[in-house]
Amino acid sequence: MLVGVLSDTHGLLRPQVLEALAGVEHILHAGDVGDIRILDKLREIAPVTAIRGNVDTVGPCAELPATEAIELGGHFLYIVHSIEDLDLNPRAAEIQVVISGHSHKPSITQRDGVLYLNPGSMGPRRFSLPISLALLHLKPESVRAEIVEFEA
Template structure:
């Protein structure tokens, strides 16, 4: 097992996988999608780039989406993750984790609260609510990580 991983953390693509986002994700060892994928084709395209951890958001409908979990625990390297689409739906029986990922609001959030890193990568799909397009590249090495917020600019 190698000791360094690049992880693309995205959410709320709403059926749109932007070329700028794909170019970043191609450098990643894993892709994490926080829900509201809206299209099985987007999920398939992500899986062609790297292994994907994804869950169902409130806008994910249909047979393909029913197969996705509503919450997910997983590890990348030595970092323990928990993911849910809507922060309001975090399990009251939350297991011990290092990072909590959520989406839904389309608003970037990155804050360490009581030794847990809380991340919302924002939205990198269709621009909504006048909010910027952004996502996260997380570099994991051994027991530590680095967060890089990526903003997609428009003319």
């Protein structure tokens, strides 16, 4: 199963997002959506699971959940906007992947058998950080993530 993962769009849906996500089976948005119409447009590609971020304080984005747990491809995933707000022990909860955003810094790390993925930001460029999203490859026996970077 191929899953598209993005965060921190801050109201900007770049055309590259739609191209990069063509063919994914599910899309995860880790908060700071900024404009609910972004989720509507993403739903034209695949089902979307989204949470709110710290800028999603008014309107429909404020009604998104703060965190989300979801099973995809036989794996349990947990989405939280800021990794500092992680309020559970993923290993104890049998979560294989923790997805966060907020920092705008793409990263993939592994700790205690749990994959931690931050797709970075596809919104307005922040400092010299890259514009990026992630693809999550879920197979019954494995989980693999890759960061996809774009020109601004």
